[in-house]
Amino acid sequence: MNTQTLEQMKQLRLHGMIRAFSSSLSPQSVDYTNDELIAYLIQSEWDDRQNRKVERLTKTARFRYSAVMENIDYTHDRNIDRNQIQRFATCDFITQKDNILITGSTGAGKSYMASAIGHQACSLGFKTMYFNTSKLFTMLKTSKADGSYLKQVNKIEKQDLLILDDFGLKGLDNINIQLHKGYGSKRLDNACKRALDADAATYRHIKNILKNNLDKSSLFYQDLEEDKAHIPKHENIRGASYYK
Structure with missing residues (x-):
């Protein structure tokens, strides 16, 4: 039985x-x-x-880091308000429809903190999505070309929490203005699609695709050997290897 x-x-x-x-x-x-x-x-x-x-x-949500609130570093030199962060853990800002803006120098741990808050929101049952801002705007631009724009927007609108990482790192109109003038709409759309397929939808990568005519070729974008990224000299809790 x-x-x-x-x-x-x-x-x-x-x-x-x-x-x-x-x-x-x-x-x-x-x-x-x-x-x-x-x-x-x-x-x-x-x-x-x-x-x-x-x-x-x-x-x-597709977070950048597997982060939790308990692992945020509150050492004195970081000057982080522990009490304020713990208030964020309740996620009342979501139900109250408030926004959180996390600022600081590169490598200060902003993305980790945002990921930790996002994980906390998920644990409380809130629907969350995490985006690199430049990739999000590139994806939305590409979706206009393939007819999926409304579907993507509706998906984002259904979320309780939207996390935009690296917001303002690049001008929002860089791709539209600079590359559109130089290469035209059709080539730019093709380059954006190729960059998204390669999970490399940034201004630098898209410009590189156009510059090397990879939007016209059948070669994979990953085959293009790029210059190594410059490693900034400053305190970075992620370490220099992050930029390689």
């Missing part, structure tokens, strides 16, 4: 309940009363569904 019960639970996709019921059949298990067993099974199923929901939200 227990085997049949487990099989029915499996068909109903009650994964948490299956694990709890299986453990209750073990000789080392606690001797539950009927009420205790029912509560144990329901709680196990609830916890399992909540954990899978958080995993799904986190995967969909």
